[in-house]
Amino acid sequence: METYDLVILGGGPTGLAAGLYGTRSRLKTLVLERGTIGGQLAVTEDIENYPGIEAITGPELGQKMLDHAEKFGLEMEYVDVESVDLESEIKVVRTDGKEFHAKALVIATGSTHNKLEIPGEDEFSGRGVSYCAVCDGAFFRDRDLIVVGGGDAAVEEGTYLTRFASKVTIVHRRDELRATKVLQERAFANPKMDFLWDSTVEEVKGNGLVASVAVKNLKEDRVYDRPVDGVFIYVGLSPNSQFLEGVLPADEMGHLHVNLKMETKFPGVFAAGDIREQSSRQVASSVGDGATAAIFAEKYIAEHFTE
Ligand SMILES: Cc1cc2nc3c(=O)[nH]c(=O)nc-3n(C[C@H](O)[C@H](O)[C@H](O)COP(=O)(O)OP(=O)(O)OC[C@H]3O[C@@H](n4cnc5c(N)ncnc54)[C@H](O)[C@@H]3O)c2cc1C
Structure with missing residues (x-):
């Protein structure tokens, strides 16, 4: 050899x-x-x-x-x-x-x-749950999306998803982002971006395709359903x-x-x-x-x- x-x-x-x-x-x-x-x-x-x-x-x-x-x-x-x-x-x-x-x-x-390790994550992987905006973003034209995370990848890829989606909501467990300032400024200025602070996604739900997520507001200790078409996960x-x-x-x-x-x-x-x-x-x-x-x-x- x-x-x-x-x-x-x-x-x-x-x-x-x-x-x-x-x-x-x-x-x-x-x-x-x-x-x-x-x-x-x-x-x-x-x-x-x-x-x-x-x-x-x-x-x-x-x-x-x-x-x-x-x-x-x-x-x-x-x-x-x-x-x-x-x-x-x-x-x-x-x-x-x-x-x-x-x-x-x-x-x-x-x-x-990393995965979130929550119910529904594996079941809906490739059916609305994704870890790659570049690979899957174009499938979500005019759809309502959630991005989980608060670092560079979440904010950068979330901003990219606004090219296709009607709305992108970043769900972050803290009350401020960790991402580089220039990425944050761009995201805050983007009219298609929204933010859910102090919140985690607890479950992905649907019937064949993603239909909603269970969101937990950590400050209020309250869990509620949020309708959504896709979930992009960037948690490290x-x-x-x-x-x-x-x-x-x-x-x-x-x-x-x-x-x-x-x-x-x-x-x-x-x-x-x-x-x-x-x-x-x-x-x-x-x-x-x-x-x-x-x-x-x-x-x-x-x-x-x-x-
Ligand atoms: C969504 C996202 C956005 C990012 N944006 C930026 C940015 O804007 N600017 C920036 O500077 N950085 C960015 N980064 C980070 C940057 O991409 C990484 O720091 C960089 O790619 C690390 O390079 P690497 O070669 O060490 O590892 P990787 O890029 O992870 O490459 C490792 C390679 O090893 C292969 N491999 C693993 N295990 C095995 C095995 N057992 N056998 C054979 N092959 C194996 C993998 O398939 C992979 O191709 C981003 C990362 C992500 C995920």
């Missing part, structure tokens, strides 16, 4: 940046991706805080990152990584039926949206590190411990982007992490492997 210089787990912004730096260092570099190229970029409508690019859609930026790295020889495999063996000098990555060997690894498996993210449980040290959420070189406790194994502890979870910072990891991976390979 062929041994790669660098194998990168995850094809989001972190993995693709690491891929670009790896291939430009003339490392034989492979990215393993289980889903859509670009990771969370694939579910983001507008990116307008990536320096040098005023505005671009997430999928477009992801495709550009892939094209750029492939131009320098990046290889891609679309597989789901199930386990890793990090103890030996040559690292082993296992998927269902395939095995990959590498001198160095960059773990860039990012994060996945969890790291995709389940397959590394017990293998690499992590915080209580599962974000991996690294040092400033993105090194984990195993020599030649790096973790970068949303998957690492203390990440600022932005495209720009993820790309920086990916570059850092690949640069130190290249140094590690040069020091530990001679031709």
